[in-house]
Amino acid sequence: MTYCVGIMSRHGIVMASDSRTNAGYDQVNVSRKMHTFVQPGERALFLLTSGSLSLSQSVITLLREDFDRGAGLAAAGTMYEAVRVVGDKVRAVAELDREALERDEFRFNLHVLVGGQIRGEPPDLYIVYPQGNPLRATEDSPYLQIGECKYGRPILDRGVRFHQTTLEEAAKYAVLSLDSTMRSNLTVGPPIDLLVYPSDTLDVTRYRRFLPSDPDLQDIRGRWERTLQKGVSELPEIQFTPPDG
Amino acid sequence: MTYCVGIMSRHGIVMASDSRTNAGYDQVNVSRKMHTFVQPGERALFLLTSGSLSLSQSVITLLREDFDRGAGLAAAGTMYEAVRVVGDKVRAVAELDREALERDEFRFNLHVLVGGQIRGEPPDLYIVYPQGNPLRATEDSPYLQIGECKYGRPILDRGVRFHQTTLEEAAKYAVLSLDSTMRSNLTVGPPIDLLVYPSDTLDVTRYRRFLPSDPDLQDIRGRWERTLQKGVSELPEIQFTPPDG
Numbered sequence: 001m002t003y004c005v006g007i008m009s010r011h012g013i014v015m016a017s018d019s020r021t022n023a024g025y026d027q028v029n030v031s032r033k034m035h036t037f038v039q040p041g042e043r044a045l046f047l048l049t050s051g052s053l054s055l056s057q058s059v060i061t062l063l064r065e066d067f068d069r070g071a072g073l074a075a076a077g078t079m080y081e082a083v084r085v086v087g088d089k090v091r092a093v094a095e096l097d098r099e100a101l102e103r104d105e106f107r108f109n110l111h112v113l114v115g116g117q118i119r120g121e122p123p124d125l126y127i128v129y130p131q132g133n134p135l136r137a138t139e140d141s142p143y144l145q146i147g148e149c150k151y152g153r154p155i156l157d158r159g160v161r162f163h164q165t166t167l168e169e170a171a172k173y174a175v176l177s178l179d180s181t182m183r184s185n186l187t188v189g190p191p192i193d194l195l196v197y198p199s200d201t202l203d204v205t206r207y208r209r210f211l212p213s214d215p216d217l218q219d220i221r222g223r224w225e226r227t228l229q230k231g232v233s234e235l236p237e238i239q240f241t242p243p244d245g
Numbered sequence: 246m247t248y249c250v251g252i253m254s255r256h257g258i259v260m261a262s263d264s265r266t267n268a269g270y271d272q273v274n275v276s277r278k279m280h281t282f283v284q285p286g287e288r289a290l291f292l293l294t295s296g297s298l299s300l301s302q303s304v305i306t307l308l309r310e311d312f313d314r315g316a317g318l319a320a321a322g323t324m325y326e327a328v329r330v331v332g333d334k335v336r337a338v339a340e341l342d343r344e345a346l347e348r349d350e351f352r353f354n355l356h357v358l359v360g361g362q363i364r365g366e367p368p369d370l371y372i373v374y375p376q377g378n379p380l381r382a383t384e385d386s387p388y389l390q391i392g393e394c395k396y397g398r399p400i401l402d403r404g405v406r407f408h409q410t411t412l413e414e415a416a417k418y419a420v421l422s423l424d425s426t427m428r429s430n431l432t433v434g435p436p437i438d439l440l441v442y443p444s445d446t447l448d449v450t451r452y453r454r455f456l457p458s459d460p461d462l463q464d465i466r467g468r469w470e471r472t473l474q475k476g477v478s479e480l481p482e483i484q485f486t487p488p489d490g
Contacts, residue, residue, distance in 0.1 A: 150395030150396050150429070151395050151396070151398060151399050152399075153396060153429050154396050154397075154399065154400070154425035154426075154428065154429055155399070155473065157425075157428050157429055158425075158428070158469070158470050158473045158474070159470070159473055159474050159477055168482055168483070169477055169478060171483050172477050172480050172483065173477060175483065176477070180399035180402075180403075181399075183399065183402050183403070184395070184398050184399055184402055194483070196483075196485065205485075206485040207485060207486065208483060208484070208485050208486055209486070216481075216483070216484065219481070220480055220481075223476075223479075223480055223481075224403070224476065224480070225403050225404070227472070227473075227476035227479070228400065228403045228404055228472075228473075228476070229403070229404050231468075231469065231472035231473070231476065232404055232414055232417050232418060232421070233414060234468075234472070235417050235465055235468055235469070236461075236464070236465075236468075237413055238413070238416050238417065238420065238439065238441075238453060238461070239453070239461065240441065240450075240451040240452060240453050241452065241453055241454075
């Protein structure tokens with residue numbers, strides 16, 4: 001399983017991903033799910049992938065080949081064109097592998113989050129579905145998730161606001177959302193990759209990888225648990241009424 | 246959909262349930278999912294149900310008929326016997342309806358949480374699966390959930406401890422867990438039924454139904470959002486390292 005989240009605020013984009021892959025219960029490995037396509041000063045695109053690792057590797061490999069020769073993501077003039085490039089590669093890999101997978105009852109389950117900015121355009125955040133079509137984050141729905149989404153969603157719903165949330169806060173929300181998911185689902189696991197993209201920087205300037213033993217991650221987790229426990233104890237006591245049936 | 250949670254602490258049991266039922270997207274109704282079977286001073290049993298309302302109604306109807314004539318849950322000598330009684334009724338309804346449902350591709354998806362106490366025994370909390378077999382909460386896993394579980398789980402994982410959590414705190418955790426789920430999933434909705442059972446009371450002494458407009462529920466929700474937002478802003482800023490790839 002996987003959990004990745006992208007948060008868009010008026011100050012930029014935050015992307016975060018776990019790194020656990022598993023085939024069944026026993027083939028558990030670490031694999032980076034965050035992929036950057038950067039021409040400093042020109043464009044900075046960040047892709048997070050969920051679904052079968054074989055499929056996401058194929059998509060990233062094909063995108064990278066084009067990018068390295070100045071085509072595909074290197075040539076897209078807008079973020080919308082860029083996500084269409086990603087969608088085309090998803091469809092190309094579906095053409096290659098989908099029939100064979102489905103014959104053995106594997107699903108073609110590849111999802112891609114695409115965040116970033118191309119010079120002259122505002123930053124943007126999209127999800128690309130297994131069918132290749134894109135969906136854009138909006139001011140009302142400023143975050144997008146792929147993979148094991150549910151555990152990490154309440155903290156985002158309670159706090160992330162496009163206009164109010166700073167990038168520094170969005171980074172903390174992303175880490176808390178990842179950490180909540182890792183806590184409740186064993187198939188989502190560290191390291192956590194975290195990338196914070198301030199608008200108009202057009203490069204990777206703030207990146208952090210949290211290993212499982214990372215003292216900062218332990219510190220965040222400990223402080224957060226104490227915050228929640230203190231918050232609960234400070235809520236007013238619930239008043240009870242006589243039973244009505 | 247449904248979300249119900251039971252929490253066991255060394256001080257007693259907390260049970261909470263939503264009240265929304267839906268068939269597809271348009272037949273949305275309110276239905277109580279909390280059912281009490283009480284002989285004051287003798288036994289107090291609380292059942293929460295998830296799954297098709299038709300199935301849970303049948304199980305409760307059959308259990309109530311037996312109870313009212315002093316059999317079934319009224320005669321069980323231990324909590325284990327009581328959950329076996331519930332499991333037998335689940336199997337009886339499976340016998341009645343399962344084949345016809347599955348012929349039309351409906352699943353026999355009935356789950357029951359059973360909490361409470363029988364005089365001379367400690368309080369206990371169980372889940373009864375659609376197959377009729379029971380699972381007991383433990384000191385290490387002191388809460389059980391049925392229905393749409395994932396959104397409401399992180400807050401429980403971060404805070405609920407069998408030995409440390411008071412009943413008053415457990416009640417707040419249950420309400421927050423329900424509220425987080427309602428916030429993220431439209432098919433889980435108010436009223437919320439909350440029952441707090443202090444050990445050895447052998448009766449229903451603390452019950453509360455929160456309607457959607459309940460000012461206390463609004464207050465809890467508002468305070469909780471502010472607690473989380475303040476907690477995030479007070480976490481130390483995340484430090485970044487140069488990108489490594």
